Amino acid sequence: xxxxxxxxxxxxxxxxxxxxxxxxxxxxxxxxxxxxxxxxxxxxxxxxxxxxxxxxxxxxxxxxxxxxxxxxxxxxxxxxxxxxxxxxxxxxxxxxxxxxxxxxxxxxxxxxx
Amino acid sequence: xxxxxxxxxxxxxxxxxxxxxxxxxxxxxxxxxxxxxxxxxxxxxxxxxxxxxxxxxxxxxxxxxxxxxxxxxxxxxxxxxxxxxxxxxxxxxxxxxxxxxxxxxxxxxxxxx
Numbered sequence: 113x114x115x116x117x118x119x120x121x122x123x124x125x126x127x128x129x130x131x132x133x134x135x136x137x138x139x140x141x142x143x144x145x146x147x148x149x150x151x152x153x154x155x156x157x158x159x160x161x162x163x164x165x166x167x168x169x170x171x172x173x174x175x176x177x178x179x180x181x182x183x184x185x186x187x188x189x190x191x192x193x194x195x196x197x198x199x200x201x202x203x204x205x206x207x208x209x210x211x212x213x214x215x216x217x218x219x220x221x222x223x224x225x
Numbered sequence: 226x227x228x229x230x231x232x233x234x235x236x237x238x239x240x241x242x243x244x245x246x247x248x249x250x251x252x253x254x255x256x257x258x259x260x261x262x263x264x265x266x267x268x269x270x271x272x273x274x275x276x277x278x279x280x281x282x283x284x285x286x287x288x289x290x291x292x293x294x295x296x297x298x299x300x301x302x303x304x305x306x307x308x309x310x311x312x313x314x315x316x317x318x319x320x321x322x323x324x325x326x327x328x329x330x331x332x333x334x335x336x337x338x
Contacts, residue, residue, distance in 0.1 A: 155314065157325060202269065204326070210276075210318060211257050214326050216270065219267070
């Protein structure tokens with residue numbers, strides 16, 4: 113069974129903390145993505161990676177960075193968490209072919225207090 | 226740029242009613258089109274897809290037809306069940322988009338017994 117696994121389902125962090133969200137996929141996919149999901153806004157792309165050590169900004173990269181040191185792992189980093197980063201974060205992976213679907217993790221609900 | 230527009234929800238139906246959720250898109254070239262479903266507390270999972278004009282995707286009684294002339298990919302089901310209550314996302318993937326999936330804002334479906 114193919115799988116994308118996010119390290120935490122729920123996180124509560126304090127303003128100003130550095131936060132790491134981890135994602136691992138077991139499908140040998142080239143592409144990995146981080147989205148955030150907010151009511152009424154749908155899914156918005158934060159960053160994506162198309163290869164190890166390669167990354168591209170998505171639509172809302174401000175306040176975030178990413179790391180992809182190994183093909184199976186893609187980390188999202190909040191350098192200094194703020195309350196407006198309270199959200200659901202979804203990781204996804206996808207092969208390099210146009211017609212294939214993306215596979216999603218179960219999501220991490222992050223609350224910044 | 227590439228974009229997806231979905232009808233706003235929530236859509237409230239009684240069990241066994243007919244469902245339509247509208248989705249239109251803007252993209253260069255010939256995108257692939259997807260419907261994803263998100264059940265409460267879970268990540269997104271693929272419901273169906275279509276990769277070229279006039280293709281019909283189907284799964285679990287849901288159908289959607291790729292209409293290039295109207296740039297639409299409406300989701301339909303002939304008889305909904307309470308268990309279909311979820312959020313439905315329309316998405317596209319285009320060659321110009323670097324393997325990214327672009328999502329609509331999602332439509333919540335509520336089915337009552």
